[in-house]
Amino acid sequence: MVILLVIVALVVIFVMYGVSIYNRLVKFRTMVQEAFSSMDVMMKKRHDLIPNLVATVQGYATHERATLDSVTRARTQAVNATTVEEKQAAEKNLGQAMVNLNAVAEQYPDLKANKNFMQLQGQLSDLESDIEKSRRYYNGTVRENNILVDTFPSNFIANMYKFVKSPFFELESPAERAVPEVKF
DSSP, X not given: OHHHHHHHHHHHHHHHHHHHHHHHHHHHHHHHXXXXXXXXXXXXXXXXXXXXXXXXXXXXXXXXXXXXXXXXXXXXXXXXXXXXXXXXXXXXXXXXXXXXXXXXXXXXXXXXXXXXXXXXXXXXXXXXXXXXXXXHHHHHHHHHHHHHHHSTXXXXXXXXXXXXXXOOOOOSSHHHXXXXXXXX
């Protein structure tokens, strides 16, 4: 009888431990989704700001149509991207297009002195900082999730319930890792 109680107690402890691991896996999966959503909101704010910036530049740089069109196309790609991988590629293209737009803006001293342009530039700079923080938070939650999915004994529960590792939001080259310098 005592042996039966010990076995039942061990089974209950084992089941409770499994439930605890499962709940942690659910928690981290949800945190990864929430972090991605927060990062996506920040990038959407930037995507919403870009048309205003393009319109302001357009008033001064009417013959720079190709650059303005490339920014608009890159923004559309970024807005339509859904997966982490698609967003990484789209944000890379958008960053390059914004560098080109900044180069165009450098050629127009009146534009650099424009109050609306300066205000938009300040908002863009603040958003870039917020996006960087959001990416850092996202990658931190991905790290914690991936560790839990990979480590013993939680990897048994993760495999049983098909929990998978999440992709990091990474930039491909060292130049892309630097916060873009926005100066007008």
